[in-house]
Amino acid sequence: MLLGTFVPKLDEKGRIILPAKFMGDFANGVVMTRGQERCIYLFSQREFEELHERARQAPVTGKKGRDFLRMFLSGAAEDMPDKQHRVTIPPMLREYAGLDRELTVIGAGNRAEIWDTASWNAYYEATEAAFADTDEEVIAGLF
Template identity: 70%
Template sequence: MLLGTYAPKLDEKGRIILPAKFRDELGDGVVLTRGQERCIYVFSNEGFAAQHDKIREAPLTSRAARDFLRLFLSGASSEVPDKQHRITIPPMLRDYAQLDRDLTVIGAGNRAEIWSTEAWNEYYAAQEEAFSNTEEEVIPGLF
């Protein structure tokens, strides 16, 4: 399970070093793709295959499912970390997530997410109060 918040830097070649705590799960290879809220989702190869299998179960007749699948898969890129545990973020995904040098990488359970630090801070500030006020009805059985 991927957990925590990290602050790697994007180098001039568009690479980041995977957080050490993520390397066991992501060290053999990752799939990067567009995430929601303009972040980048980072899945293990197995995690991406499982996610794809779930998406494929949606009916082909559903326009929303087709749209989601197209955007999700057309932005996907398979990457293998180098010996320094760096992965390259393709330019198209860097543009999509508006990444600059300062990044925030979070563990989100079955995936990691790469955010521009500015976008993450804005998202966090906007969501923190709602998180604090979450009631049982939102996630039944949570508390």
């Protein structure tokens, strides 16, 4: 499970060093794609394949499903971390997420998310109060 918050830097070649504690999940390759709220989702190769297999079960007749899969899969890129645990974020994904040098990487359970730090801070500030004030069940059976 991927957990925690990390603040790596984006180098001049568009690479980041992945947190060492994530390397058990990412050692056999990663898949990056567009995330929601303009972040980048980072999945292990295995997790992405399982996600894609589930997505393939959706009917192609539903427009929302087609739209989601087109956005999700057309932005996907595979990479293999190097010996320094670096992966290269493709220019299209860097542009999509508005990435600058300062990044925030969060563990989100089955994936990591790569955010521009200013975007993450704005999202966190806007969302934290609602999180603290939650008084109803948001995820069935969680609390």
